[in-house]
Amino acid sequence: MSDMTSTADAPRSPGRPRSVRADEAIVEATLDLLAEGSTVEALSIEAIAARAGVGKATIYRRWPGKDALLLDALRRLKGIVPQPAGHSVRDDLVLLVGAVGHHIDPRARKIMPCLVPEVNRSPDHFQLYQNIIEPRRQLMREVLRRGVRDGDLRADLDIELTMALLTGPMLIQRMLRWHPELDDRILPEKIVDGVLEGIRAR
Structure with a gap:
């Protein structure tokens, strides 16, 4: 859903x-x-x-x-959440990371950065933001838990920290264009592959 x-x-x-x-x-x-x-x-x-x-x-x-x-x-504004296929942890994570900060509506570039101060100032607006992104977080959570359950990822994986490691770089690049030479088209794969090196089951 x-x-x-x-x-x-x-x-x-x-x-x-x-x-x-x-x-x-x-x-x-x-x-x-x-x-x-x-x-x-x-x-x-x-x-x-x-x-x-x-x-x-x-x-x-x-x-x-x-x-x-x-x-x-x-x-x-954020659009429909992509639905992981469930065949590959890597592919599902690339799909979800690729959706972070991605908006098909051009107004998002003006609106989303301006919401950050509002979210930080107001508990009500912070909760509003959480209500918007929690379904997306839950999808990523489910992919990571499936990876742990199937033995693809470390049994002691910190799920919430891993989600921050996956989403943070993509979000800062898309919201702030932090590094203009990074290619958004391949960045999700590079982020996922880099994080997977540390969280794969040994």
Whole structure:
């Protein structure tokens, strides 16, 4: 199951069907305002409604508040989580590492770096961030645990530390373009192969 599950997928109460077009317009307006420089704290339901061309009540009928809307909008920005095939620990890790910091929406380059201060300042926004990335972490966790269980990886493997070793370099390269000469196309393989040298079963 992908982490794209949102309030839009929840059972709906009887009455007039929700407009998919309105849903899209609200989410797009949220992302546009963030990309244009609005902070999470400054972003308001009023501003989103005005940009989307809907009333505030239309938003509140769909989302209980701004944080729930932000969660759906940022999930949309990150896209669908890739699903490991389950045949090879290496191949599955390359797939998941390749998805770290990767966004098909060009607005992500403006939005994601600006969220870091917000996440550090606010416990609520930190939890919002955790809710977005935890399904992705869980997929990597499952791949590593399978590797331990099948005897491919060390029995004493520290799963959480290994995930940090795998995701950290990819994230800093994509968010900050830390080293311009590194090739993003082959970097996931190089990271995974380097980490596997230390965590393979001996």
